[in-house]
Amino acid sequence: MGLRYQYEGEISDSIGLLISILVRYPEVGTINYDPSTQVLKFSFMLGASLKEGDLKEFSRRFTQSLSVYNSLEGHTPRVISLNYNFFDRLTVLEVQRDVETLSQGEIGLIMSLIRQEFEDTLLAEANDNFGEEELMVQEEIIDHMLESIKGGGAQKKLIAFREEGRVLVFNK
Numbered sequence: 001m002g003l004r005y006q007y008e009g010e011i012s013d014s015i016g017l018l019i020s021i022l023v024r025y026p027e028v029g030t031i032n033y034d035p036s037t038q039v040l041k042f043s044f045m046l047g048a049s050l051k052e053g054d055l056k057e058f059s060r061r062f063t064q065s066l067s068v069y070n071s072l073e074g075h076t077p078r079v080i081s082l083n084y085n086f087f088d089r090l091t092v093l094e095v096q097r098d099v100e101t102l103s104q105g106e107i108g109l110i111m112s113l114i115r116q117e118f119e120d121t122l123l124a125e126a127n128d129n130f131g132e133e134e135l136m137v138q139e140e141i142i143d144h145m146l147e148s149i150k151g152g153g154a155q156k157k158l159i160a161f162r163e164e165g166r167v168l169v170f171n172k
Contacts, residue, residue: 013152015169017145018160022167024138025111027124030161035152038099039079044114045123046091055084058117069109075101100150104143125162
């Protein structure tokens with residue numbers, strides 16, 4: 001299955017980045033990009049209201065893991081944060097990262113850490129339509145688009161999410 005874009009005009013790298021992340025990683029519920037702060041915000045939905053103490057401990061391990069990864073890569077991140085909000089029977093995790101030091105490898109690490117910790121409660125769409133080769137192509141696209149928006153000019157605040165198997169991107 002190939003990707004189809006319904007869009008009038010040119011797709012900016014920031015729009016393409018958000019689309020590719022949502023296509024590649026079905027665990028991501030929404031993704032926001034703020035060009036003024038150069039920060040990507042990933043949101044994950046968990047189908048349970050979790051204990052705050054457990055989430056604080058995970059947040060500590062999570063930020064420590066990303067800090068070690070970046071240290072090994074020779075980067076000094078400006079923004080690494082994990083926040084959470086509780087709702088009736090739902091917990092929303094929000095990961096924020098600056099795009100200047102973010103890489104495809106680190107996005108893969110973020111996904112692995114989230115999957116490993118919350119595999120039983122993580123809400124995600126099935127990603128059955130894509131083979132391993134297509135997923136690897138999406139990773140290459142993500143890497144390329146991340147590089148192109150680093151230090152980029154004035155772009156729009158964007159939010160992207162899934163709805164009934166489609167990826168929707170809106171200008172905030």
